[in-house]
Amino acid sequence: MTENNTTDQLDYHKQKKKEEMKQQVITFVLMIVFTIIAFAMVQSDLDALFVIPIILVLAAIQVGFQLYYFMHMSHKGHELPALMFYGGVFTAFLCIIALAVLVWW
Amino acid sequence: MSTMVANQKGFGAKIWDYLTTVDHKKIAILYLVAGGFFFLIGGLEALAIRWQLVEPMNDFVSSGFYNELITMHGTTMIFLAAMPLIFAFMNAVVPLQIGARDVAFPFLNSLGFWLFLFGGIMLNVGWFTGGAADAGWTAYAPLSTTSPGEGVDYYVLGLQISGAGTLIGGINFLVTIVNMRAPGMTYMRMPLFTWTAFVASALILFAFPALTVGLFLMMFDRLFDSGFFDPSMGGNSVIWQHLFWIFGHPEVYILVLPAFGIFSEIFSTFSKKRLFGYTAMVFATVLIAFFGFMVWAHHMFTVGLGPAANSIFAVATMAIAVPTGIKIFNWLFTLWGGSITINTPMLWGLGFIPTFTVGGFTGVMLAAAAADFQYHDTYFVVAHFHYVIVGGVVFGLIAGTHYWWPKMFGKVLNDKLGKVTFWLFFTGFHLTFFIQHFLGLMGMPRRYWVYLEDQGLNLGNMISTIGALLMGVGTIVLLYNIVVTSIKGEKVSGDPWDGRTLEWAIPSPPPHYNFKQTPLVRGLDPLWVEKSEGRKGITPAEPLDDIHMPNGSILPFIMSLGLFIAGFGFIYQKYDLSWLIVLFIGMGITLGAMLTRSLKDDLGHHIHKEDLEKEEAGE
Amino acid sequence: MSDHDILNPKEMPHDPEKATLEGKNKFIGFWFFLGGETVLFASLFGTYLALRNSTNNGPSSEDLFGLGLVFIMTMLLLTSSLTSVYAMYHMKNNDFKKMQVWLGITVALGLAFLGCEIYEFYHYIHGYEFTFRSSAFGSAFYTLVGFHGGHVVFGLLWFIALMIRNAKRGLNLYNAPKYYIASLYWHFIDVVWVFIFTVVYLMGVL
Amino acid sequence: MKGWISKLRTLSLFAFMVLILSACGKENLTSLVPKGYGAEQSFNVMIISILVMIIVFVVVMAIYLYVILRFRRKKGQEDDIPKQTEGNKTLETIWTIIPIILLIVIAVPTITATYDLADTSDQEDAININVQGEQFWWHFEYANEGLQASQDLYIPTGEKVYLNMESTDVIHSFWLPSISGKMDVNPENENSMYIEAYEEGVYWGKCTEFCGSSHSLMDFKVIAVSPEEYNQWVEDMKGTSEQSTPETTTAQEGQELFSNNCLQCHATDANQPSAGPNLANFGDRTTIAGVLDYNKEELVNWITNPAEQKPANGMLDAPYLEEGHIGNEEAEKIADYLMQLQPSEITPESAK
Numbered sequence A: 001m002t003e004n005n006t007t008d009q010l011d012y013h014k015q016k017k018k019e020e021m022k023q024q025v026i027t028f029v030l031m032i033v034f035t036i037i038a039f040a041m042v043q044s045d046l047d048a049l050f051v052i053p054i055i056l057v058l059a060a061i062q063v064g065f066q067l068y069y070f071m072h073m074s075h076k077g078h079e080l081p082a083l084m085f086y087g088g089v090f091t092a093f094l095c096i097i098a099l100a101v102l103v104w105w
Numbered sequence B: 001m002s003t004m005v006a007n008q009k010g011f012g013a014k015i016w017d018y019l020t021t022v023d024h025k026k027i028a029i030l031y032l033v034a035g036g037f038f039f040l041i042g043g044l045e046a047l048a049i050r051w052q053l054v055e056p057m058n059d060f061v062s063s064g065f066y067n068e069l070i071t072m073h074g075t076t077m078i079f080l081a082a083m084p085l086i087f088a089f090m091n092a093v094v095p096l097q098i099g100a101r102d103v104a105f106p107f108l109n110s111l112g113f114w115l116f117l118f119g120g121i122m123l124n125v126g127w128f129t130g131g132a133a134d135a136g137w138t139a140y141a142p143l144s145t146t147s148p149g150e151g152v153d154y155y156v157l158g159l160q161i162s163g164a165g166t167l168i169g170g171i172n173f174l175v176t177i178v179n180m181r182a183p184g185m186t187y188m189r190m191p192l193f194t195w196t197a198f199v200a201s202a203l204i205l206f207a208f209p210a211l212t213v214g215l216f217l218m219m220f221d222r223l224f225d226s227g228f229f230d231p232s233m234g235g236n237s238v239i240w241q242h243l244f245w246i247f248g249h250p251e252v253y254i255l256v257l258p259a260f261g262i263f264s265e266i267f268s269t270f271s272k273k274r275l276f277g278y279t280a281m282v283f284a285t286v287l288i289a290f291f292g293f294m295v296w297a298h299h300m301f302t303v304g305l306g307p308a309a310n311s312i313f314a315v316a317t318m319a320i321a322v323p324t325g326i327k328i329f330n331w332l333f334t335l336w337g338g339s340i341t342i343n344t345p346m347l348w349g350l351g352f353i354p355t356f357t358v359g360g361f362t363g364v365m366l367a368a369a370a371a372d373f374q375y376h377d378t379y380f381v382v383a384h385f386h387y388v389i390v391g392g393v394v395f396g397l398i399a400g401t402h403y404w405w406p407k408m409f410g411k412v413l414n415d416k417l418g419k420v421t422f423w424l425f426f427t428g429f430h431l432t433f434f435i436q437h438f439l440g441l442m443g444m445p446r447r448y449w450v451y452l453e454d455q456g457l458n459l460g461n462m463i464s465t466i467g468a469l470l471m472g473v474g475t476i477v478l479l480y481n482i483v484v485t486s487i488k489g490e491k492v493s494g495d496p497w498d499g500r501t502l503e504w505a506i507p508s509p510p511p512h513y514n515f516k517q518t519p520l521v522r523g524l525d526p527l528w529v530e531k532s533e534g535r536k537g538i539t540p541a542e543p544l545d546d547i548h549m550p551n552g553s554i555l556p557f558i559m560s561l562g563l564f565i566a567g568f569g570f571i572y573q574k575y576d577l578s579w580l581i582v583l584f585i586g587m588g589i590t591l592g593a594m595l596t597r598s599l600k601d602d603l604g605h606h607i608h609k610e611d612l613e614k615e616e617a618g619e
Numbered sequence C: 001m002s003d004h005d006i007l008n009p010k011e012m013p014h015d016p017e018k019a020t021l022e023g024k025n026k027f028i029g030f031w032f033f034l035g036g037e038t039v040l041f042a043s044l045f046g047t048y049l050a051l052r053n054s055t056n057n058g059p060s061s062e063d064l065f066g067l068g069l070v071f072i073m074t075m076l077l078l079t080s081s082l083t084s085v086y087a088m089y090h091m092k093n094n095d096f097k098k099m100q101v102w103l104g105i106t107v108a109l110g111l112a113f114l115g116c117e118i119y120e121f122y123h124y125i126h127g128y129e130f131t132f133r134s135s136a137f138g139s140a141f142y143t144l145v146g147f148h149g150g151h152v153v154f155g156l157l158w159f160i161a162l163m164i165r166n167a168k169r170g171l172n173l174y175n176a177p178k179y180y181i182a183s184l185y186w187h188f189i190d191v192v193w194v195f196i197f198t199v200v201y202l203m204g205v206l
Numbered sequence D: 001m002k003g004w005i006s007k008l009r010t011l012s013l014f015a016f017m018v019l020i021l022s023a024c025g026k027e028n029l030t031s032l033v034p035k036g037y038g039a040e041q042s043f044n045v046m047i048i049s050i051l052v053m054i055i056v057f058v059v060v061m062a063i064y065l066y067v068i069l070r071f072r073r074k075k076g077q078e079d080d081i082p083k084q085t086e087g088n089k090t091l092e093t094i095w096t097i098i099p100i101i102l103l104i105v106i107a108v109p110t111i112t113a114t115y116d117l118a119d120t121s122d123q124e125d126a127i128n129i130n131v132q133g134e135q136f137w138w139h140f141e142y143a144n145e146g147l148q149a150s151q152d153l154y155i156p157t158g159e160k161v162y163l164n165m166e167s168t169d170v171i172h173s174f175w176l177p178s179i180s181g182k183m184d185v186n187p188e189n190e191n192s193m194y195i196e197a198y199e200e201g202v203y204w205g206k207c208t209e210f211c212g213s214s215h216s217l218m219d220f221k222v223i224a225v226s227p228e229e230y231n232q233w234v235e236d237m238k239g240t241s242e243q244s245t246p247e248t249t250t251a252q253e254g255q256e257l258f259s260n261n262c263l264q265c266h267a268t269d270a271n272q273p274s275a276g277p278n279l280a281n282f283g284d285r286t287t288i289a290g291v292l293d294y295n296k297e298e299l300v301n302w303i304t305n306p307a308e309q310k311p312a313n314g315m316l317d318a319p320y321l322e323e324g325h326i327g328n329e330e331a332e333k334i335a336d337y338l339m340q341l342q343p344s345e346i347t348p349e350s351a352k
């Protein structure tokens, strides 16, 4: 690999990172918007049974943004981290079900 | 050679060496010694339990002391004997089996050990301060939260500290196996012990946090007057049960899967065949782990969760029989058509199959919720879990001890004595626990300090106690064997069993860099592959070069010591707030050590190529 | 070649955090750890959900929670997540100065968040006599939110230690992974907060 | 469904005959001889599952023994290298599918029985008893009649009796092996289960959730009598009161002592709630405090030194123990008084 090539490559990567950074800013804006929506819905007079699922979904999407964009889980080389993390999410889900649903008295 | 150097050093230097070591093989020895010690303690407690129950209305120990005995027996055996002994073999063997020079986090590995040890000591401190924990190893609230004295506090803090160690150890092995495999060692070429270590570590990662939280809540309730489990404050004691069993059930598979791995190695080695159905074995291991998370409420059938929950959990639990059965049959067919040598490790393996099968069967019977209303909290359950834990885990650990002893210490344990141990222990075991199934069905609940006369329970209990004594004698023979072998045993080659996996390709005990040159793995059972092609050693994957090794450090010891000290502060501040000083000192020591660690670059050292060459020439 | 040269190559590779084996180990190990942390927080969330109505005649979530402060806290933490992304962006471009600056901003935002949280707790304790010991709900609330707060404190200390420690040395392959996993940790804290504000605060006032 | 289960039962009863005949357990304590609805349901599931287990065990052991005997390395074969088989799809499928089928065989009756035992549809019209577990004794309140009873629970045979259970301290568990499986008694909620005894008898019950020092001494008895006898018992118990004077003078003195020292916790009127066990029909108890033989000597021992018999039990808070003015003599008088508290014709004897 010649000198030239590497600098080219570096430039290429710089460029890519820049684009990515743009994406991340967009993600950020979306997260802010979602948060505002969630707060607004709670402040409104909508029915709780309607609002709760929606704000939970909004939260889940936000978390997806964090994981995939901010924490780069969309990048290559994150297969195992993703596997293990979702293992945790699976167990986490069971814990929450157990405590929120099975302790009903 | 490094061992030579160690021999020349004085005793103090040797101790210092072990206090600061980050070498996974030495950490393995530390785990083996500490775990073995706690096994003896736990066994002694078991003998006291059995002695109390030898006759009806016995008064060998008081009820309070009996409750401490069972609690500490269960806790010690599970957390301080079985787990560390498993870690001992994982440390001794996994890096070798995957052709690695080291684990991923040598420093954390050592930290994990010291946390476990100090946690274990903490748990036992209660004995000397007016009473150890006495609420059962499951520590159900509110019995545990209202138990007077500090016994349960020691349980909570001891488990918290050693649990942190276990979690760290688990992550270390996960990353080691993911990142440190030698070239060619694909996932589907990993020996089964490595696979089970991997899966067990994943279980640790996901199961222990639930225990951590449970212990925190219990600590807050006991020491800081919160109300999680206190009905009078709106709390709910069933939360503890869920948290404990969300951890607790996976825990039993954390224990048994590595034991399965050990047996897989042994069966394959001593029948001179590759493991039958390797892929299915791997798949079954993963499946057991996965199901293992969805069955915890089978410990809670009588809590009153309702028929829907009970049915779901009953069926989910039964499902585990399928992958476990796959394993049993694959082992049998590994033996099928083989050339079977029956020596001590193999004998334990052969003892394991029927024993564990019976234990598994009683497990499935317990899983039938409607029938569990009868079995639950009786000696039937005690019989079940000793069949799977002793018959599976302890047999596995003893088998592993005999199998890998030459690798760890360079000497083979005496086979005759080994067989004596086996027959004593095996007979004693079945005497002790088979009869307990019937005791349970006949109306003997567990955790009973005494049982009444004229209830038809006398003979069974007496037989059970006799069996326990036999196990004790068997254990003593094992200890004797270890002593005799250490003194008189002959040195053996690196490969005394005609092994199949990488650990047998290097000298026993291995040099501290394990592999001079990273091996090239060309198939399942890599050493066997080479042997069958007529080669003696393994093909290297790289030219001889400098080897990078981590430096030893005393910091893990200090960090753990700090937490140990802080533990006392946590406990005694409930009587007198000036103990908070101790808490702060302890935490200060730990945080200080952590800060030192992160501020001081530790880049390790190199073993130079020239030295390696010299060594080779010297041999 | 000495370690020094290996860790300070002329050209920083474009994924400095994963350029060495140690870095890769840290990176994978830390993600696995976060998997475990997920279970830890799930257990706390579960406990909170099981106990959130057990107010024992003390104040309930409707009585206590005001959304204004929570909204501000959320904005602070979300923004700090973005600023730490900027820091990592500059790390990958091997621009140490800018990275430190952005991390500094992150820390400032984190401190502001923490300040709000302390104010909030103070307010509950003194304004409503709502403490850790008031009821099972109180215990569960302070434990869940407090565990998160503890993570924030730890994350801040971690950032600060890294920044001070490396201020003079600059970026190299030894400390790049450390920065990287610290920032992962910070994002994870944000992930948890997203659920806290949804499950605890928003669902608490509904 | 019922049909083949009962056939299985006959078959298995035969197989278990040996065990049962060799006295596997004390009558009315063992779960192996079910005498009530719940125990029978559980027993059926137990039998089905154990039969399946025996079948599989035989298969496993057959292969196991064959393998060990056939494939042990023999002299002169030291260097033989067996064929390195990788696996076998057909075999692997077989030992995946067959266990699944066998598990379904167990799962179906399990689920049926689990739902059956949790059925509370006729609770309203049935006898309801509020059960209270306490360290280390049991209290029974007949909800419909407002009657209080402790330690011994009288029920009619052939009827579902609903138990609504709650604890005042730690978790206990109510187990009546011959009649029914167990159910936890939790401090924060009420659990309901029903029991139904087929035959008259005195059945042993035990606490099966670890609850502290005297967990192993927290026994109780269920006395199943005919419905007529049960009704009479209820009537008799309603008639109890603290006023009734005993016949002998020692017992009268005993009553005096009792009112001064014991009545703060106990009651001898079955209509009165009390902090300690209700002693209205103490004269008909089968045991003292659940586990001690029923005789005067034991009772005197109990009154003078309850700590020795049952560590950490609730009676240790009794002020008279500190004050020390109840010696053997006084205790004997109290014993005379307590042992003549026999308000009803219906006693454990009637259940035999």
Ligand code: HEA
Residues within 6 Å of the ligand: B138, B252, B253, B255, B256, B298, B299, B317, B318, B320, B321, B322, B324, B325, B326, B328, B356, B357, B358, B359, B360, B361, B362, B363, B364, B366, B367, B368, B372, B375, B376, B377, B381, B384, B385, B388, B389, B392, B393, D056, D060, D098, D099, D100, D102, D103
């Ligand atoms: C190493 C430990 C270990 C292992 C491996 C197991 C394995 C299993 N356990 Fe066990 N268990 C414990 C340790 C373990 N257990 C402990 C410690 C407790 C008590 C804790 C306490 O309360 O203190 C307990 C309690 C316990 C209970 C709660 C009982 C109660 O308290 O009322 C239940 C209920 O379902 C249960 C079920 C099972 C099942 C179904 C399996 C299965 O995994 C077994 C699967 C294996 C087989 C079935 C055998 C081989 C299979 C075949 C040959 C195929 C064909 C088989 C069929 C078709 C059936 N266990």
Ligand code: HEA
Residues within 6 Å of the ligand: B039, B040, B041, B042, B043, B044, B046, B047, B049, B050, B070, B071, B073, B074, B075, B077, B078, B081, B082, B135, B136, B137, B138, B382, B386, B389, B390, B393, B394, B432, B446, B447, B448, B449, B468, B471, B472, B473, B475, B476
């Ligand atoms: C890994 C787990 C493990 C192991 C290996 C064992 C091993 C044994 N266990 Fe136990 N056991 C549990 C885990 C384990 N147990 C648990 C979790 C409980 C439940 C606790 C609870 O209810 O909370 C329990 C409960 C339990 C009970 C029920 C108590 C009760 O409910 O009242 C009994 C009773 O028989 C018992 C017996 C035994 C015996 C005889 C052994 C034997 O196999 C032991 C054999 C070992 C020896 C005999 C060692 C001999 C030692 C020497 C010879 C010493 C030499 C001395 C020196 C040099 C210092 N155990």
Ligand code: CUA
Residues within 6 Å of the ligand: D133, D134, D135, D136, D171, D172, D173, D207, D208, D209, D210, D211, D212, D214, D215, D216, D218
């Ligand atoms: Cu009550 Cu055990």
Ligand SMILES: [Cu+2]
Residues within 6 Å of the ligand: B248, B249, B252, B295, B296, B298, B299
């Ligand atoms: Cu289990």
